[in-house]
Amino acid sequence: MKVLPQQPQTFRTSIPVRFADCDPAGIVFYPRYFEMFNSVVEDWCAQALGMSFRDMHLQHGIGLPTVHLETDFIAPSELGDVLQAELTVEKIGGASMSIVIRLLGAGNDERVRAKLVLAMMDLRARCAIALPPELRASAALFCIAEPDN
Amino acid sequence: MKVLPQQPQTFRTSIPVRFADCDPAGIVFYPRYFEMFNSVVEDWCAQALGMSFRDMHLQHGIGLPTVHLETDFIAPSELGDVLQAELTVEKIGGASMSIVIRLLGAGNDERVRAKLVLAMMDLRARCAIALPPELRASAALFCIAEPDN
Amino acid sequence: MKVLPQQPQTFRTSIPVRFADCDPAGIVFYPRYFEMFNSVVEDWCAQALGMSFRDMHLQHGIGLPTVHLETDFIAPSELGDVLQAELTVEKIGGASMSIVIRLLGAGNDERVRAKLVLAMMDLRARCAIALPPELRASAALFCIAEPDN
Amino acid sequence: MKVLPQQPQTFRTSIPVRFADCDPAGIVFYPRYFEMFNSVVEDWCAQALGMSFRDMHLQHGIGLPTVHLETDFIAPSELGDVLQAELTVEKIGGASMSIVIRLLGAGNDERVRAKLVLAMMDLRARCAIALPPELRASAALFCIAEPDN
Numbered sequence: 001m002k003v004l005p006q007q008p009q010t011f012r013t014s015i016p017v018r019f020a021d022c023d024p025a026g027i028v029f030y031p032r033y034f035e036m037f038n039s040v041v042e043d044w045c046a047q048a049l050g051m052s053f054r055d056m057h058l059q060h061g062i063g064l065p066t067v068h069l070e071t072d073f074i075a076p077s078e079l080g081d082v083l084q085a086e087l088t089v090e091k092i093g094g095a096s097m098s099i100v101i102r103l104l105g106a107g108n109d110e111r112v113r114a115k116l117v118l119a120m121m122d123l124r125a126r127c128a129i130a131l132p133p134e135l136r137a138s139a140a141l142f143c144i145a146e147p148d149n
Numbered sequence: 150m151k152v153l154p155q156q157p158q159t160f161r162t163s164i165p166v167r168f169a170d171c172d173p174a175g176i177v178f179y180p181r182y183f184e185m186f187n188s189v190v191e192d193w194c195a196q197a198l199g200m201s202f203r204d205m206h207l208q209h210g211i212g213l214p215t216v217h218l219e220t221d222f223i224a225p226s227e228l229g230d231v232l233q234a235e236l237t238v239e240k241i242g243g244a245s246m247s248i249v250i251r252l253l254g255a256g257n258d259e260r261v262r263a264k265l266v267l268a269m270m271d272l273r274a275r276c277a278i279a280l281p282p283e284l285r286a287s288a289a290l291f292c293i294a295e296p297d298n
Numbered sequence: 299m300k301v302l303p304q305q306p307q308t309f310r311t312s313i314p315v316r317f318a319d320c321d322p323a324g325i326v327f328y329p330r331y332f333e334m335f336n337s338v339v340e341d342w343c344a345q346a347l348g349m350s351f352r353d354m355h356l357q358h359g360i361g362l363p364t365v366h367l368e369t370d371f372i373a374p375s376e377l378g379d380v381l382q383a384e385l386t387v388e389k390i391g392g393a394s395m396s397i398v399i400r401l402l403g404a405g406n407d408e409r410v411r412a413k414l415v416l417a418m419m420d421l422r423a424r425c426a427i428a429l430p431p432e433l434r435a436s437a438a439l440f441c442i443a444e445p446d447n
Numbered sequence: 448m449k450v451l452p453q454q455p456q457t458f459r460t461s462i463p464v465r466f467a468d469c470d471p472a473g474i475v476f477y478p479r480y481f482e483m484f485n486s487v488v489e490d491w492c493a494q495a496l497g498m499s500f501r502d503m504h505l506q507h508g509i510g511l512p513t514v515h516l517e518t519d520f521i522a523p524s525e526l527g528d529v530l531q532a533e534l535t536v537e538k539i540g541g542a543s544m545s546i547v548i549r550l551l552g553a554g555n556d557e558r559v560r561a562k563l564v565l566a567m568m569d570l571r572a573r574c575a576i577a578l579p580p581e582l583r584a585s586a587a588l589f590c591i592a593e594p595d596n
Contacts, residue, residue: 019191019202020184023466024355024473024526025421026207030364031336031467034329035169042168046229053168054229057322058175066328070368076424079471080195080203123323126374172317173324173377173504174570179513180318180481187478206471215477219517225573228322272472275523317489317500318482324505333467340466344527351466352527356473378493378501 008144011044011087015103017077027076033112037101038066040085041118049138061123062132067096068117075111077103083111089143095120095128097139157293160193160236164252166226176225182261186250187215189234190267198287210272211281216245217266223259230254238292244269244277246288306442309342309385313401315375325374331410335399336364338383339416347436359421360430365394366415372408379403387441393418393426395437455591458491458534462550464524474523480559484548485513487532488565496585508570509579514543515564521557528552536590542567542575544586 015036023029045064046052056062077083083103090098096119103112120131131139164185172178194213195201205211226232232252239247245268252261271278280288313334321327343362344350354360375381381401388396394417401410418429429437462483470476492511493499503509524530530550537545543566550559567578578586 018184018188019470020187020476020478022471024469024471025361025363026471029336029467031329031332034332035167038169038327038329039167052229054227057228063323065323065371065374067371068369071366073363073365076363078203079206080201168321169327169329171322173320173322174510174512175322178318178485180478180485183478183481187476212472214472214520214523216520217518220515222512222514225512316482316486318485333465336467337465350527352525355526376501377504378499 008088009048009142011040011048011142013040013043013085015039015083015085017079017081017083019079022079025076027078030073033071033073033103033114034069036083036085036103037114037116040087040101041099041116044087044142045135048142049135051132051135057123060132062129063121063123064118065121066116067119069114071112071114073112075105075109077105077111081105084108087142089139090115091145092131092136092139092143095130097131097143099142157237158197158291160189160197160291162189162192162234164188164232164234166228166230166232168228171228174225176227179222182220182222182252182263183218185232185234185252186263186265189236189250190248190265193236193291194284197291198284200281200284206272209281211278212270212272213267214270215265216268218263220261220263222261224254226252226254226260232260233257236291238288239264240294241280241285241288241292244279246280246292248291306386307346307440309338309346309440311338311341311383313337313381313383315377315379315381317377320377323374325376328371331369331371331401331412332367334381334383334401335412335414338385338399339397339414342385342440343433346440347433349430349433355421358430360427361419361421362416363419364414365417367412369410369412371410373403375401375403375409381409382406385440387437388413389443390429390434390437390441393428395429395441397440455535456495456589458487458495458589460487460490460532462486462530462532464526464528464530466526469526472523474525477520480518480520480550480561481516483530483532483550484561484563487534487548488546488563491534491589492582495589496582498579498582504570507579509576510568510570511565512568513563514566516561518559518561520559522552524550524552524558530558531555534589536586537562538592539578539583539586539590542577544578544590546589 021028021032042053086102088100090100098117101114119128122129170177170181191202235251237249239249247266250263268277269280319326319330340351384400386398396415399412417426420427468475468479489500533549535547537547545564548561566575569576
């Protein structure tokens with residue numbers, strides 16, 4: 001059965017730019033954006049998909065590592081900025097999904113845009129496994145395209 | 150003139166333990182606690198002392214580096230824990246202050262206790278300077294002892 | 299005048315996987331790979347291009363931020379692994395260059411492959427500027443294609 | 448049996464200050480010093496004590512977390528500095544040891560001095576256990592005082 005929302009949802013959260021995030025040029029050091037992305041994915045899983053990273057790792061022995069990403073760093077962000085993060089789902093496969101994360105400044109100006117492919121993994125066997133059905137169904141509400149079957 | 154509150158205030162904030170904070174043992178990697186401390190100090194300065202790190206660094210050319218610290222790591226914290234941070238001031242000098250930060254678990258159990266000495270610095274000259282009077286007065290509201298004069 | 303090597307060079311360095319790099323699954327947390335990439339670029343600039351990040355930032359007021367990247371995380375790396383990094387240049391433009399970084403395991407197995415676009419920036423004006431000619435000439439020795447003119 | 452060297456050894460390693468280590472003031476962000484300390488301890492365990500963190504965690508199910516530390520940040524370190532780290536042992540107990548780490552600049556000037564208490568832990572049971580005898584004996588070679596018995 002397909003789960004196809006009429007209007008895909010966007011997951012939103014805000015992220016302060018901390019002193020710890022900034023480099024000698026006074027702007028966010030780009031590896032720190034990936035920590036921000038990871039925290040957005042964590043919040044999305046816990047708050048919108050009903051399965052926290054803690055549950056995945058400690059209870060189910062599964063994880064959701066990033067296996068591919070593409071990122072454009074469009075404009076720098078400074079210490080004290082509060083970034084708005086927006087997450088949508090581009091595509092859901094059997095064992096993975098493609099998501100898009102955008103970070104915006106106070107004036108809705110785009111700072112960073114990224115596409116990430118997240119794969120569901122069995123942590124012990126270190127192999128890909130199918131996305132849990134409930135998580136898949138919840139993620140589909142954020143998806144702009146029809147999921148694969 | 151002395152600023153001496155009857156009952157010193159405690160600055161409180163909450164800090165989620167992120168995947169990025171945890172090590173292969175599944176608990177917070179201790180250097181990450183210091184990033185948490187720094188974010189507590191940032192929030193305290195911006196919200197309670199009326200001078201953000203951004204203002205200090207970009208407008209005033211000053212900073213508030215940690216010059217000494219002592220820390221007890223009492224019990225480990227796990228992925229998904231939400232820590233309660235409590236900050237009080239132990240002593241205020243002319244160019245520095247001693248603060249105490251405690252991180253507590255959900256059951257008010259102590260996880261980490263730290264004493265930090267923060268010094269006010271001129272960033273260009275790289276020398277200690279007097280605490281700005283307004284910041285000093287605001288910090289004194291969190292102080293358990295009478296400030297030096 | 300064109301600088302076109304017959305056989306492009308590869309810049310190589312080795313990177314130990316530290317405890318600090320690893321997540322609760324016992325493998326490298328992917329944002330840490332970007333810190334590794336940045337250190338490879340730092341070493342390449344200092345050792346092969348004749349201009350360290352310190353020189354760029356402190357003497358010349360310029361920087362070399364990453365403005366775009368694509369990364370495939372092919373296989374996980376564990377605590378204690380020593381990764382071999384290989385850097386080559388794919389294309390050199392007027393104000394930017396595309397580089398490829400590969401991280402390999404002990405058996406020459408590919409772990410991570412990334413393409414990064416680095417742009418030369420004036421740090422004060424925050425705008426793109428031309429690559430310094432000496433740096434450009436040195437970088438061309440690592441380039442598989444003829445530089446633009 | 449006591450292991451008591453006439454002249455205690457010092458473990459030495461060098462640590463470059465990376466772009467990733469530096470803050471908007473252009474100097475090392477203090478939490479990064481603790482990552483440096485951790486890498487010094489990792490190298491000491493692997494190279495001098497005969498038991499790497501990988502062996503501890505993956506083979507033996509033990510770890511060596513820091514349970515207490517005191518640190519003086521004496522002078523700032525800049526991007527591009529190469530710090531010399533020196534590690535000695537101050538005291539060895541049954542399940543823990545106190546070590547001293549100093550970071551020096553190029554002119555042997557002291558930048559950071561820290562005392563850390565490391566405890567041997569069973570990672571599953573999360574309780575303190577006795578230091579393995581071989582590791583204890585090797586550590587004693589770096590100790591300025593006679594170990595407890």
